[in-house]
Amino acid sequence: MPSATLLGQALISGVLAGGMYGLLAMGLSLSWGLLRLVNLSHFALAFLSAYIVYELGTTWHVAPWWSAALVVPAMFGIGAAQHWLFDRFRVNELASLLITFSVAVILEAGIQLYWTADFRRYETPYATRSIKAGPFFIPVLELALCLVAGALAWGTWLWLRKTFVGKALRASAEDAGIAAAYGVNHRQLAYLLSGVGAGYAGIAGTFIALIATLAPAEIWTWLGVVFAVVIIGRLGNPLGALLAGMLIGASQSVAMAIFSPAWAPVVSFSMLIVVLLWDPEWI
Amino acid sequence: MIERVGTWRRRRVLAGMAAGAASFAAPSISRAAPSGKPVKVGGTLSLTGFLAQTAAIHKIAAEIMVEEINGRNGLLGRPVEYVLLDDQSKPEMARSLYEKLITVDKVDLIQGPYATAPILAAMGVAQRYGKVMIQSSMGIPKLQTYDRAFPATPFGPEPDKTYPNVILDAMASIPTPPKTMVVLTSKFPSAQFMAKGMQKEAEARSVKVLLYLEYESGNHDFGAIAARVKEANPDFLWVGSLGLESNLLLEALRKLDYAPRNHFHLYPAPGPLALSPDGDRALCSTFIEPDEPFMSRPGMKRYAAEYKEKAVKANLPYTTIDAQACGMISEWQILETAVNAAGSLDDARIAAWLKAHKVDTIYGRLRFDGPYNHGDAAQMIKQVQHKEWKVVWPKEFAAPGVKLIAS
Numbered sequence: 001m002p003s004a005t006l007l008g009q010a011l012i013s014g015v016l017a018g019g020m021y022g023l024l025a026m027g028l029s030l031s032w033g034l035l036r037l038v039n040l041s042h043f044a045l046a047f048l049s050a051y052i053v054y055e056l057g058t059t060w061h062v063a064p065w066w067s068a069a070l071v072v073p074a075m076f077g078i079g080a081a082q083h084w085l086f087d088r089f090r091v092n093e094l095a096s097l098l099i100t101f102s103v104a105v106i107l108e109a110g111i112q113l114y115w116t117a118d119f120r121r122y123e124t125p126y127a128t129r130s131i132k133a134g135p136f137f138i139p140v141l142e143l144a145l146c147l148v149a150g151a152l153a154w155g156t157w158l159w160l161r162k163t164f165v166g167k168a169l170r171a172s173a174e175d176a177g178i179a180a181a182y183g184v185n186h187r188q189l190a191y192l193l194s195g196v197g198a199g200y201a202g203i204a205g206t207f208i209a210l211i212a213t214l215a216p217a218e219i220w221t222w223l224g225v226v227f228a229v230v231i232i233g234r235l236g237n238p239l240g241a242l243l244a245g246m247l248i249g250a251s252q253s254v255a256m257a258i259f260s261p262a263w264a265p266v267v268s269f270s271m272l273i274v275v276l277l278w279d280p281e282w283i
Numbered sequence: 284m285i286e287r288v289g290t291w292r293r294r295r296v297l298a299g300m301a302a303g304a305a306s307f308a309a310p311s312i313s314r315a316a317p318s319g320k321p322v323k324v325g326g327t328l329s330l331t332g333f334l335a336q337t338a339a340i341h342k343i344a345a346e347i348m349v350e351e352i353n354g355r356n357g358l359l360g361r362p363v364e365y366v367l368l369d370d371q372s373k374p375e376m377a378r379s380l381y382e383k384l385i386t387v388d389k390v391d392l393i394q395g396p397y398a399t400a401p402i403l404a405a406m407g408v409a410q411r412y413g414k415v416m417i418q419s420s421m422g423i424p425k426l427q428t429y430d431r432a433f434p435a436t437p438f439g440p441e442p443d444k445t446y447p448n449v450i451l452d453a454m455a456s457i458p459t460p461p462k463t464m465v466v467l468t469s470k471f472p473s474a475q476f477m478a479k480g481m482q483k484e485a486e487a488r489s490v491k492v493l494l495y496l497e498y499e500s501g502n503h504d505f506g507a508i509a510a511r512v513k514e515a516n517p518d519f520l521w522v523g524s525l526g527l528e529s530n531l532l533l534e535a536l537r538k539l540d541y542a543p544r545n546h547f548h549l550y551p552a553p554g555p556l557a558l559s560p561d562g563d564r565a566l567c568s569t570f571i572e573p574d575e576p577f578m579s580r581p582g583m584k585r586y587a588a589e590y591k592e593k594a595v596k597a598n599l600p601y602t603t604i605d606a607q608a609c610g611m612i613s614e615w616q617i618l619e620t621a622v623n624a625a626g627s628l629d630d631a632r633i634a635a636w637l638k639a640h641k642v643d644t645i646y647g648r649l650r651f652d653g654p655y656n657h658g659d660a661a662q663m664i665k666q667v668q669h670k671e672w673k674v675v676w677p678k679e680f681a682a683p684g685v686k687l688i689a690s
Contacts, residue, residue, distance in 0.1 A: 006514050009539065013506020109331070117335030118599050119527055119555050128537040128561070139538040212503065213527045213555060217333040217372070221503060249504070256507035261498035262470055 002257050005135045010257035011250055012136055018249020019146035020211070022242035023204045024222055025229040026153060027197030033236020034173040035190055037086060037096040042201050043226075044107035045075055047219045049205025051115055054122045054214060064124070064210055072202040079198025080191045087187060104219060112216040120214040127210065145207045146246075152200065153242040160238075169193060173236065224265070228272040247271070286367040317357025321364035322628065324349075324618070325390030327380045327405065328397050332372025333501065336526065336552060337607055338397045341419075342367070343593045344608040345394070347586065348615035358392075358622045366390055374404035381408040391628045394614055395432075399423055399473045406432050415630045415637075417617050419610030422473030422550075427655045431634040435614035436570060436606075437646055439660020440653050443480025446568065446662045450481070450547060451488050453566075453664050453676040454519055457689035461518030461545060463491045467508065467532070468523025471500040474549055478523040485521075493517050500525065509535035512543065520546040527552055533561035545690055547664075553672060554601025562667045564690040569665040570606045570646055572674050574682035580645060586612055605672070613644040 002010075024046060031039045049071045056062040056070070082103075085091075091099060130137040160166035171179040172186035179186055212218065229248055233240030248271060252264040328345075329338040349365045357363055366388055370377035377396050384390045385408065393409060395402050395418025402421045409416040410429045419435040421427060424442065427434065439445050454461050464485055468478035475497065482492050493515045498508060509532060512520060520543040522529055529551040536543060537560075547566040548556065556562045571577050573587045587604045594602035617637070622628065625636040641650045641658075650658035664676040666687060674680050675687035 002511075003514060006510050009510040010507035013504070013510065013535075017504040017506060112331060112335070116598050116600075117331065117339050118601070119336055119552050120600065121530070121555055121559070123560070128534050130538045130540065132540070137539045213530060215333075215336060215527075217331070217335060221501065253504065253507040256498075256504075257511060261496055261502065261508050264502070264504070265499055 006257050007254065009136055010253045012138060014250035014253025015246045016139060016142035016146055016249070017253065018246035019142065019149045019242070020204070020207065020245070021222065021225055021229045021249055022153065022233075022245025023145065023149040023200070023207065024226045025233065025241040025245055026149070026156065026238045027200035027204075028226065029230045029233060029235055029238060029241045030156070030193055030200075031197045032230060033234070034169050034193055035083070036093045036173070037083075037091070037100075037194075038093060039082075039100045039197065040097060040223075041082070041100040041103040041107065042197065043219050043223060044104035044111075045078065045198055045201040046205040046208060047214065047216075048107055048111060049075055049202040050209040050212070050214055051111055051120070051205075053206050053209035054120055055115075057122050057124075057209070064122075064206055067209075068203065068206040071206060072199045075202035075205075076195035076199040079201075080195040082198070083191050083194035086194075087190065108216045108219050111219075115214070115216070117216055122209050122214075124210060141207070141210055145211070148203065148207075149242055149245075152203065153238040156196075156238040160236075165189065165192070170236075225268050228268045231272060232275045287364055317353055317355075317360055317362040319361045321362045322358040322392065322622075323364050323366055323388065323390040324358075324392045324394055325366040325368075325381070325384030325388055326394035326396060327368045327370035327377050327384075327401065329372040329401065330367075330369040333526075334372040334398050334401075338372075339597065339599060340594075340605070340607045341397045341611040343590060343597060343599075344586075344611035345615065346593065347589045348612055348619075352615065352619050355619075356623070358619065359626065359628065365394075370396055370401050372398075372401070374400040377401035378404040378408055381405045385412050385414065392618065392622070392630075392633075394618065395419065395421075399426070413630050415621075415633045417614045419614045420607070423476050424655045424657050427657075430656070431630060433617065433634075433637055433651050433656050435617055435644070435646075435649075436610045437649060437659060437661035438657065439662070440655050440657040442660060442662060443476055444484065445660040446477065447481040447484035448488075449662055449676065450521070450566075450664060451484060451490065453687055454490075454545065456676075456687065457545070459518075459689065461490060463493050463515075463517045464519040464521055465494045465496070465512055465515050465517040466492055466521045466523070467494070467496045467498070467512065468549075469500045469502075469525055469528060470497050471523075471525050474500075474523035474525060477549055478521070481521050481523075490519070502528065503531060505532045505535035506538075508532065509539055509541070512536060513539050513541040518544055520544075521549075522547065523549045525550045527555060529565070530555050530559050530561070533559065533565075537561055542690075553605050553607075554603075557667050557670055557672055558601075562670075564688055565667045566675075567665050567667075567672070568606075569663050569672070569674060570661060571609045571663075572606070572665055572672055572682075573604050574674060574685075576680060577674075580647070581643070583645060586645065603672075609645050613646050613649070616644045617642050617649070 028042045031037045053067040056067040129140040168184040176186045229245045233244030248268045251267045255267045353362050368380045395416050399421045402418045415431045417433045466482050529548040590604040591602045620642045621633045625632045637651050641648045665672045666675045673685045
């Protein structure tokens with residue numbers, strides 16, 4: 001039986017890793033839940049952002065936070081432009097899956113063309129810093145990621161629940177026709193939401209650049225687990241996505257601490273199957 | 284994606300001839316520019332997908348060799364055209380593409396792809412058509428059951444038995460030999476195969492294996508694994524890693540304020556680990572490094588310089604020649620020697636010649652008459668010292684003034 005320290009450390013590591021799942025899942029959850037578009041290019045946009053942050057940091061010595069200030073609006077623009085194309089060609093839910101997969105593959109090829117297939121690593125002094133709390137260690141970057149993800153999830157949830165625009169978005173997702181009858185311009189709102197989702201990919205990409213090592217094929221690394229997170233967290237629910245991410249991260253990590261680490265992927269997908277079958281009200 | 288390398292130009296031939304003048308090719312081969320119909324040599328590499336980082340190294344090495352061979356006398360006096368396809372790191376794609384190369388492109392010869400899984404897939408096709416297949420990166424020799432498949436890298440027939448003992452010999456030589464170890468491995472077949480061997484050989488030599496852990500290939504979350512390693516606190520950590528997994532593990536350990544004592548990594552990405560702040564004194568498998576005594580081997584200085592030049596041009600971040608590149612160089616050296624010596628493009632004759640002869644390669648003289656067409660094992664250990672890989676074991680292959688440093 002593992003020690004309490006090992007279990008506690010595994011739990012901390014898992015929750016923090018889940019923060020990344022949640023952050024990546026948020027934009028995907030919004031576009032899938034509120035626009036009925038399954039945007040696989042979200043992962044590619046996150047990695048494109050990561051590469052840009054890496055390039056700005058290593059070549060021009062731009063601090064990652066300033067890079068994020070450039071990357072996030074740029075991604076917002078790309079997201080909105082992407083939605084214009086979806087709207088223009090009346091792309092439906094299934095077609096969006098295929099089209100955005102193709103976009104992701106094209107972006108992956110573009111990334112490889114410019115940055116090569118080789119690994120890229122953005123070394124920063126704070127990459128491996130940790131805060132010591134009793135017998136436990138809390139990595140600084142992952143903690144920052146979780147705080148940012150938490151603020152975004154909470155802010156987005158409030159925006160969707162408490163503001164007119166958020167309510168209009170939710171109404172459009174329920175029934176665009178009826179919402180339009182009440183004066184809601186769902187097309188403009190969809191551009192806004194697509195931009196926000198892609199902006200979240202930009203934020204996720206900034207952290208990916210700081211935490212992970214980059215390679216074009218890594219775009220697909222988190223695809224399975226993030227999809228599980230989106231579904232467990234409920235479509236269109238950013239807070240649910242973050243909590244589901246942390247739940248899966250923690251479960252995987254504790255499984256790694258107790259059993260063989262090879263069992264970790266089994267945990268997330270078992271949870272997904274349970275949620276889909278059981279469909280609990282409280283999620 | 285099709286790349287054709289070697290549709291030769293005069294500049295290439297002249298450059299190759301200059302290089303070839305200093306080469307160690309058999310003196311019986313006349314030094315005339317090749318002419319006539321090109322000999323088509325087909326192959327795939329994982330130019331995209333999760334194996335692309337290493338395949339990029341293989342591609343550069345292959346280009347160097349095709350240019351060099353064409354700068355000498357080609358194959359049987361004819362220029363070589365390398366028909367290179369992208370298997371996307373997918374074995375099933377490799378299988379289809381080798382089928383295409385042989386039946387549609389009508390290549391005269393084939394060269395193996397990179398990595399165990401694509402090699403196994405391609406080997407099935409090679410066997411169906413009776414083609415000789417030389418490969419440089421299949422880590423499980425016992426799976427090479429096709430009698431016309433030849434290894435270009437000296438793993439030896441049982442690396443899961445021989446290499447762990449090389450590692451344990453090295454560890455036994457340090458002032459405080461390890462009494463305990465943790466074996467941590469990816470489930471990637473060749474890594475897992477070596478990890479099982481390491482566990483068995485360590486226990487046979489009374490080194491206690493505190494933990495044997497397997498993780499899913501491509502795992503990115505090493506937090507909990509690092510916590511387990513820290514809690515076990517072994518004298519020696521053996522990691523069956525690929526690509527960046529070692530970097531991720533060492534970073535996760537550092538976040539827990541833990542630095543492993545004496546840590547070995549099986550197949551890591553060489554550049555990122557050497558340059559990592561956590562990589563100092565990391566140990567790793569190798570067959571050759573750009574240092575003495577290897578730099579004195581025929582052609583090695585030239586290959587190292589050419590590799591660097593091409594890697595810079597290809598915008599690769601790590602431009603030093605390594606065992607991966609040398610594996611591909613060896614592959615082409617074996618093909619060139621065998622074809623020209625057999626005097627034929629006939630696969631049966633080439634295979635028969637290889638089984639009966641030794642070939643001088645960048646790895647030294649290789650033979651193919653042992654189990655699974657393997658010869659002697661020649662795996663070594665290198666260590667990161669001052670952000671550079673240095674061979675440290677066996678001692679006779681260590682660079683001048685370089686010693687294994689315990690940590």
